[in-house]
Amino acid sequence: MLELKTPQEIAAMGVTGAFIADLLDDLAQRAQPGVNLLDLEHRARDLIAQRGAVSCYWDYAPSFGRGPFRNVICLAVNDAVLHGLPHDYALLDGDLLTLDIAVTIDGWAADSARSLVVGTPRAEDLRLIEATERALAAGIAAALPGNRLGDISAAIGGVAADYGYPVNTEFGGHGIGRTMHEDPHVSNTGRAGRGLKLQPGLTLAVEPWFARxxxxxxxxxxxxxxxxxxxxRTAHSEHTIAVTDGAPLVLTASKHAAASPR
Structure with missing residues (x-):
């Protein structure tokens, strides 16, 4: 069921989004060679507990998982891209790490992901990350009232094509609000002018991810x-956004980055 949020509800989601942005900033700074993935997991747990937030991942049990997910963040390294299960692994210089997290605060969810290079970067990894970030920005820019869901998907897919990266359509973005996953599904490629008409109050997690x-x-x-x-190798970028009467709102934007799409 599709639920349009009021401005007050979107503002509440923005509180959650701001917390997630700060948490990802903290973990990104800590993601150095020699740091164990489990250290990042436990740091995320501590920050969530301190804020009084609730993890959307803990006990998450969709049809594709093996048992409930008993972690609060997905940590994916190099060729891993989605649902990375934190485990005993010390990051190496040059690893490509994706951090992906969703929580609720006072009953409102937000979801965000970012990829980064640990230590010394490789040019091809930076290019892959850049592609997901530019695809995310393009998708967000297309989230205007009166546009169609396919406009977001086409914008994302167009950036992937420009960079020469193939697009998987099994997993993509999604609606979000009272829970982590709501309608509609947001594919990372599609046809402009098709699909659901975008209306103010629609809140989405837009999340392009590509493998080279x-x-x-x-x-x-x-x-x-x-x-x-x-x-x-793979990369993944995600923001929670809200469609408004004008430009879309990015609810999970970091204070250290521009709040509007590039």
Whole structure:
């Protein structure tokens, strides 16, 4: 069921979004060579508890997972991209790390992800991350009242095509609000002018993710971690946004980055 949010409800989601942005800033600073993924997981738990927030991931049990997810953040390294299960792994210089988290505060959810290079970057990794960030910005820019959901998807897919990256359509963005996953699904490629008409009050998690050389995925034995099928590196960028009467609001924007789409 599609629920349009009031300005007051969107403002409440913005409180959650601001917390998530600060949390991701904190973890990104801590993600250095030698740091264990479990240290990042426990830091996220501490920050969530201190704020009185509630993890959307803890006990999350969709049809594709193996048992409930008993962590508060997804941490994916190199060829892993989605639902990365935190585990005993010390980050290496040059690793490509994706941080993805969703929480609720006072009953309102927000969801965000960012990819970064740990230590010394490789040019091809920076290009991949840049592609997801530019695709995210393009998708957000298309989230205008009167446009269609397909305009967001087409904008994301267009950036992927410009960079030469294939697009997987099994997982994409989604509606968000009272819960982490609401209608509608937001594909990372599509046809402009098609699909749901965008209205003020619609809140979405827009999340382009790409692998360098494949659109196929495989699952780890843990039943959660999703990787590129050919082992190529991956990146993922996500914001929670609200459609308004004018420009879209980015509810999970970091204070250290521009709050509007680039």
């Amino acid at each position: 050389t494949t659109d196929k995925i495989v699952y780890d034995p843990d039943g959660w971690t999703i990787r590129s099928a050919d082992g190529s």
